[in-house]
Every structure is written in C-alpha cells, then in structure tokens.
Amino acid sequence: MNSQLLKDSIKFLAQAVIGGLAIAFVILVFFPQLLPFRHGADAPAAAIGTSPAQPLSYHAAIRRVAPAVVNVYTTQLVQRPMNPLFQDPLFRRFFGIPEPEKQLNSSLGSGVIFDQHGYILTNAHVINKATAIQITLADGRQAQASIVGIDEETDLAVLKINLKNLPTAPIGDSNHLQVGDVVLAIGSPYNLGQTVTQGIVSAIGRQRVGISAIEDFIQTDADINPGNSGGALVGSDGRLVGINTAIYTQSGGSQGIGFAIPINLAVGVMQQLRDKGYVVRGWLGVEVQVVPQDIIDATSLKHGVLISVVFNNGPAARAGLQPGDIIMSINGQDLYSPQQTIQIINRLNPGDTIKLAVLRGWNEITVSAQITQQPTYPR
Numbered sequence: 001m002n003s004q005l006l007k008d009s010i011k012f013l014a015q016a017v018i019g020g021l022a023i024a025f026v027i028l029v030f031f032p033q034l035l036p037f038r039h040g041a042d043a044p045a046a047a048i049g050t051s052p053a054q055p056l057s058y059h060a061a062i063r064r065v066a067p068a069v070v071n072v073y074t075t076q077l078v079q080r081p082m083n084p085l086f087q088d089p090l091f092r093r094f095f096g097i098p099e100p101e102k103q104l105n106s107s108l109g110s111g112v113i114f115d116q117h118g119y120i121l122t123n124a125h126v127i128n129k130a131t132a133i134q135i136t137l138a139d140g141r142q143a144q145a146s147i148v149g150i151d152e153e154t155d156l157a158v159l160k161i162n163l164k165n166l167p168t169a170p171i172g173d174s175n176h177l178q179v180g181d182v183v184l185a186i187g188s189p190y191n192l193g194q195t196v197t198q199g200i201v202s203a204i205g206r207q208r209v210g211i212s213a214i215e216d217f218i219q220t221d222a223d224i225n226p227g228n229s230g231g232a233l234v235g236s237d238g239r240l241v242g243i244n245t246a247i248y249t250q251s252g253g254s255q256g257i258g259f260a261i262p263i264n265l266a267v268g269v270m271q272q273l274r275d276k277g278y279v280v281r282g283w284l285g286v287e288v289q290v291v292p293q294d295i296i297d298a299t300s301l302k303h304g305v306l307i308s309v310v311f312n313n314g315p316a317a318r319a320g321l322q323p324g325d326i327i328m329s330i331n332g333q334d335l336y337s338p339q340q341t342i343q344i345i346n347r348l349n350p351g352d353t354i355k356l357a358v359l360r361g362w363n364e365i366t367v368s369a370q371i372t373q374q375p376t377y378p379r
Contacts, residue, residue: 058184062196064238067138067167068113069186069194069231072122072145072159074130076107110187110231111135111159112169112240114270120159121270122230123245124150127157135161138194149273153281153374155212155245156266158273169232172239174262177201177218185222185244185258187231197223199258206259207339214346215339217259218242224258233260242266282348283374285314288338291326304328304359305341319356319369326359345371 109126113119120135127133133145145159181201189195199222206217218233224244233242242260272279287309291301304326310316321327327335331354335341348354350373358365 058182058198058236061234061236061238062184062186065169065232065234065240066186066194066196068169069138070111070113070120071136071188071194072109072111072120072126072230073134073136074107074109074127075132076129108188108191108227109229110227110244112230112232112243113137113166114171114267115168116166118161118163118166119148119270119274120145120161121243121266122157122159123243124152124155124157126230127159133159135159137163138167149277149279151269151273151279153212153214153279154261154265154269156243156261156269156273158270169240170238171267172235172237172241172263174218174241174264177204177235177241177262179203182236183218183220183222183241184234184236185220185224185228185231185260186234187224187228187244189223189225189227191227195228199223202257204262214265214342216262216265216343217245218262220258220260222258224260228258233263280350281346281374282350282352282371283315284345284354284369284371285311285316286321286327288327288341290338295326299359299362301326301328301359303334303336305335305338315369315372319367321356321358321367321369322360324360327356328359328364329357330354346374 107126109122111120111122111126114121127147128150130147133147134142135145136142141163143161143163145161148158148160150157179201183199183201185197185199187195199220201218202221203219206219207215218241220233222233224231224246228244229246231244232240233244235241241263243263243266244258244260246259269279286307288305289308291304291306295301295306307316307321307323307325307327310321310323327341329335330341330344333344335344348371350371352371354369354371356367356369358367
C-alpha cells in the first residue's frame with residue numbers, strides 16, 4: 001500500500017514539473033515581453049514614453065520641446081567686396097568712382113520660446129548686426145522679431161515676437177547633468193528644417209574653448225551643425241538643459257564635439273536682459289592667471305590665482321592691489337583657477353565690499369575692495 005502511494009506521488013510530481021517546463025517554454029518563445037528585464041548590461045535604458053513592450057524611443061521627449069524651437073532668419077546690409085584702393089573716399093572722389101554698393105546677406109540659426117509673452121532665447125552671434133530678424137515656428141507661423149538685449153559675455157541674446165498661443169519649452173536643471181546622460185539637439189541645420197540629433201553629455205564645465213568670455217559649457221557628441229546655434233539641448237525627460245552654441249571643427253562639419261550653454265546660466269542671463277536690457281555683473285578690475293609652478297614650489301601654495309593686470313581706476317587699483325599679487329581667497333572662498341575666480345566675481349553685486357586674502361612676496365595680507373558694475377567694451 002505504501003509502495004503504491006509513493007509511486008503515485010512521484011508520478012504526480014513528474015507530471016507537474018513537465019507541465020511547468022512546457023508552459024515556461026511557450027512563454028519564453030512566444031511571449032518574451034511578459035518576462036521582467038534582467039538588471040545589468042542587457043537591460044535596455046529607460047526613456048520617456050517607452051515600456052518593456054515598446055522599442056526605445058525619445059518621441060515623447062521631442063514632442064514636449066520641438067514646438068517651441070524656432071528658425072531664426074536674419075538679414076544684414078553689407079558692403080560689396082571691392083579693391084582696397086577704392087575704399088579711400090578721396091581716391092573715389094578724385095577718379096569719379098561711385099560709392100560702393102551694398103548687398104543683403106542672409107543667415108540661419110535657431111531659438112527657443114520661453115514664455116507665452118513671446119520671449120525667445122538664442123545666441124548673440126546668430127543675430128549680431130542683423131537689420132531684420134524673422135522667426136518661423138514649427139507650426140509654420142512667422143513673425144518679425146525685435147531685439148530685447150544682447151550679452152556678448154555669454155553669447156546669448158533675447159528676442160521678442162508678438163503672436164498668441166505660443167508653445168513654450170519645459171525647463172530642466174543643468175546642475176543635475178552627468179557625463180553619460182542622453183541628450184537631444186533640436187535645431188535647423190543647413191536650412192533643412194527642424195532636425196533632431198542624439199548623443200550623450202561628453203563633459204560638463206568645459207572652459208577655455210574660446211567662444212565667449214564666460215564659459216561653462218556642456219560638451220556633447222550630439223551633432224550640432226551650422227544652423228543649430230541657439231537651438232535646444234534636451235534631456236531624455238523632455239526638458240531643456242542647454243542652448244546649443246558651437247562645434248569644434250577643422251573641416252567645417254560636425255566632429256562629435258559640440259558645446260551648449262547650461263540652461264541655468266542661460267535663464268539667469270535671459271531674465272536680466274528681459275527686465276533690464278543688460279546683465280549686471282560684478283567687476284574687480286583685474287586679469288588673473290594660473291600661478292606659475294616655480295612660485296608654487298617656492299611658497300608651498302595650495303591655491304590662488306596670480307594678478308597679471310590691474311586696470312586703472314578700477315576697484316582693485318583703488319584697493320591697492322598690484323600685478324604679481326596672488327589672491328588666495330575671496331570672502332573666505334579659496335580660489336583654484338582663473339575661471340572660478342571670474343565666476344565668483346561676476347556673481348557679486350555692484351557696491352558689495354569683499355575681503356581678499358592676498359600673498360604679496362612672502363607676506364599674507366588682507367585687502368578690502370568695493371565691487372563695481374562690469375563695464376562694457378565695443379567688440
């Protein structure tokens with residue numbers, strides 16, 4: 001009796017195992033989407049608007065921002081090229097040569113609509129010296145734009161159009177970007193119409209690029225070509241994280257090194273240009289550089305920047321600072337690079353009094369200086 005019961009139990013278990021394996025095989029072959037993804041190298045990256053049953057796509061992210069990315073067409077009235085001899089008005093008058101003719105040149109860039117009032121952020125170099133600016137929206141509407149303000153220091157400009165029911169771009173937080181994050185560049189390269197390219201954040205805080213005076217760029221390998229300048233750099237969640245500005249190229253085409261202005265910096269500039277027409281920045285009246293290695297070795301200096309130039313009648317000159325002084329800190333904040341120093345000073349308000357820890361020769365001294373508004377110079 002016990003022997004028969006044992007045989008029946010083994011037979012039942014065997015049938016259950018075989019049945020379970022058969023069901024698992026059917027699911028694995030015909031319904032793989034029902035299985036959970038394995039974490040690790042084989043798991044696909046998450047993107048907005050996707051699910052395990054759908055292919056990877058950034059369509060929903062693009063749909064959030066693309067309507068607010070516009071084409072910026074500019075025209076400039078320029079003088080036709082002519083023989084250098086004919087540029088002298090006395091020479092032309094003597095020989096009866098007429099005044100040189102002028103011609104209209106056109107160029108193309110991109111921009112991003114920020115609010116329902118029609119304010120558009122783009123690059124300063126896109127609209128510099130423009131005699132007329134026309135905006136074309138993704139929905140086909142067109143309008144003439146006026147210049148609200150230009151900030152050459154960051155290569156940003158604010159335009160305004162008068163249209164109703166404008167799409168706007170959701171704003172992200174560029175401070176949270178990390179190397180490796182997926183980003184999408186939206187613009188109008190080569191007058192082809194709105195185009196999207198995809199890549200990753202290659203680096204953050206890029207400086208010494210030579211594009212503008214204030215540099216804190218996002219570097220990306222998303223293709224940024226002529227016409228993309230002023231367009232949107234978008235995160236995979238469909239939020240604006242940067243304003244595309246320039247590419248590094250030796251051939252004129254994209255080489256996978258593009259630069260965008262972080263949106264946190266751009267929004268601050270835009271708000272000041274919109275409200276004041278200019279950007280308020282602190283100015284100390286010095287030029288600084290990296291401390292030479294021989295001075296570091298001789299003084300065991302751990303941080304600081306070397307003053308190379310002191311501007312006449314500037315705050316630094318009035319405070320008694322001299323070329324050759326090493327500024328070690330501002331208001332207790334240690335200095336490690338010229339770029340960091342410029343950013344700290346720019347964020348100060350005119351009228352602020354600051355304390356500088358300075359190394360002069362072998363002596364450490366404390367100097368007080370009153371910050372003024374950064375002057376503007378013709379370019």
